[in-house]
Amino acid sequence: MIPLQHFLFISAILFCLGLFAVITRKNAIQILMGIELMINASILNLVAFSRFDKVDNTGQMFALFIIVLAAAAVAVALVIIMNLYKRVKSIDPNQSDTLRG
Amino acid sequence: MNLAQVIFYILTAITIGSAAFVVLSQHLVRSVFMLFVTLFAVAGLYVFALADFVALTQIVIYVGGVLVLLLFAFLLSSKESLEGMEKIPSGLLSAHRLPGALISVLFLAVLGFIFFQIDFENLNWIKASVANGNVISVSDNTIRNIGINLMSKYLLPLEIVSILLMMVLIGAAHIARKEPKAS
Structure with a gap:
């Protein structure tokens, strides 16, 4: 069995990496996408603890x-980005x- | 080291490598396509954490929905969005990126320090669940249990999420439509 800490280090x-993308990117x-990486890291944490x-x-x-909320957020955020691009x-x-x- | 651990560490390497490529690449299309690889590898990690249903949902919703949306949005916004990025000096430690890199490395150090400090095997609730046999083993069928829980204990959040999804659908369609020619 894979120990719990390895999952936690991977998610950290x-x-x-997601935080770095959110801070430095200009696009x-x-x-x-950086936010998606951060959300995936937190899901990995939840899933790893859910074994117990x-x-x-x-x-x-x-x-x-x-996952569902992230999909909804991405849909709305992309629409806002498209509108921002138009403007x-x-x-x-x-x-x-x-x-x- | 048995086969499962070897596969786990290969998946880990794929995840971190492709995520680093997503973050560091200057080319937007390449980083979107590498995000595919990252999400698939993270779904594999979910399988190793014994959450098959979450892994399937990740593949269906993230890879099938979110990434296709991202590609769609990128291809709709034109080349001009890429031209501004060429001016950014590349390299991890240029002056633009040094504060961001510093913050994220420090945050990683804090998280790693915390994870080293805590002895997870001896936490109270983990010890209690191990003692009660409340641990998912490899041969368990978790999807049936998830369905029963979703329809009994978590029914209210499920309904709220469905209402929220409908609001998002209507709201996104409303924002995205062309504005009528107002005077």
């Missing part, structure tokens, strides 16, 4: 809900500064 590495679609919960399956259940002619989040105070 995935999470940090909204790549930022979205055979009766209730809480971890796997929440993993399913997270600003760029999908760099730094260039859309009409709301800057």
Whole structure:
């Protein structure tokens, strides 16, 4: 059996890669992909701990809900990015500064 | 080291390597296609964590839905979105990326330190579930249990998620439609 800590280390590495993408990327679609990596890391954590919960399956259940919510979030975010592209002619989040105070 | 562990570590290497490629690549289409590989490998890791249903859902929803949406959005936005990226100096440690790399490496150090400190085998709830036989073994059929739980204990979240999905569908269609020519 694979020990629990190995899953946790893999998910920590995935999470940090996603964080790096979110911080440094200049493209909204790549930022979205970084967020997807972070969500996958957290699902891996939930699923790894869910091995010790055979009766209730809480971890796997929440993993399913997270997958569904991430899909919904990606759909809405892509629509917003397309609208932003139509309006600003760029999908760099730094260039859309009409709301800057 | 038996065969399962060998496959697990190969999957780990594929996951981390392709995720690093996704994050570091300058070419957007290549990184979207490498995200396919990452998500498939992560689904394999879910199988090793004995969650087959979550792995199947990951393949169906993420690979079938989310990535196709991402590709679609990328191909609809034109070449100009790529041209701004050429100016970014590549390399992991250029001045643009050094703070981000520093933050993520420090965060990784914190997480790794925490995971080394905690002795997971001796946590109270894990010891209790091992003592009660509440641990999923390899030969168990978990999908039946998930279905029963989904229809009894988690019925309210399921319904809320279905309502939310309908709201997302309507909202996305509303935002994406062409604005009428207002005066």
